[in-house]
Amino acid sequence: VRTPGDDEITAEDVRACLADAPLEDSFAVSSLALSGRPDALSQALADAEAAGASVIGLLRLTQNRILRLMPGAEAMASGQAVGAAMKRIKPQVFFKEQDAVAAQLKAWPLPRLQRAASSIYQAEQACKRTGAPAQAIAERALLRLAVEASR
Numbered sequence: 409v410r411t412p413g414d415d416e417i418t419a420e421d422v423r424a425c426l427a428d429a430p431l432e433d434s435f436a437v438s439s440l441a442l443s444g445r446p447d448a449l450s451q452a453l454a455d456a457e458a459a460g461a462s463v464i465g466l467l468r469l470t471q472n473r474i475l476r477l478m479p480g481a482e483a484m485a486s487g488q489a490v491g492a493a494m495k496r497i498k499p500q501v502f503f504k505e506q507d508a509v510a511a512q513l514k515a516w517p518l519p520r521l522q523r524a525a526s527s528i529y530q531a532e533q534a535c536k537r538t539g540a541p542a543q544a545i546a547e548r549a550l551l552r553l554a555v556e557a558s559r
Contacts (some may be wrong), residue, residue, distance in 0.1 A: 434461045438470040439505075441550045442477075442512045442524075444557030453547055463546035464535055470550060471528040474521055477509070481518040490514060515557045524553055 434456050440449040456466060476497055483493035490510045494501050501509045516524065531549035535542035 434469050437466050438473045441553040446554035449554045463542050467532045474525045480513045481521050485518045
């Protein structure tokens with residue numbers, strides 16, 4: 409919070425001005441699902457949904473994150489270390505996400521990533537075609553990923 413005469417803008421000032429909480433919650437969902445944290449994922453799903461995030465949007469963000477990890481997973485499959493593999497990911501991994509992305513690359517070898525991408529795609533299709541509650545389908549698919557990543 410700024411006071412008269414205060415010329416410094418802090419991170420708190422910026423956060424107070426942004427209206428991207430639903431987007432932040434949505435990104436947390438995909439990160440937690442791929443990081444193997446089903447306990448925290450449940451809360452992040454509730455937060456994202458309370459903020460108005462679309463379950464289809466959550467599935468698509470997760471699928472995009474999976475697709476983004478694939479070049480790094482391919483590099484690791486060819487014998488590159490995780491640090492070198494992360495350099496294959498475009499756009500470049502944001503410095504605050506490097507530890508999480510490195511852990512995800514270790515947890516998700518390429519064949520598992522391919523299966524995960526397929527399962528998320530199938531969940532999106534089921535949300536659109538089956539008439540079953542989309543929220544339940546999406547949550548189940550995302551929680552399944554989190555459990556698989558935790559193994």
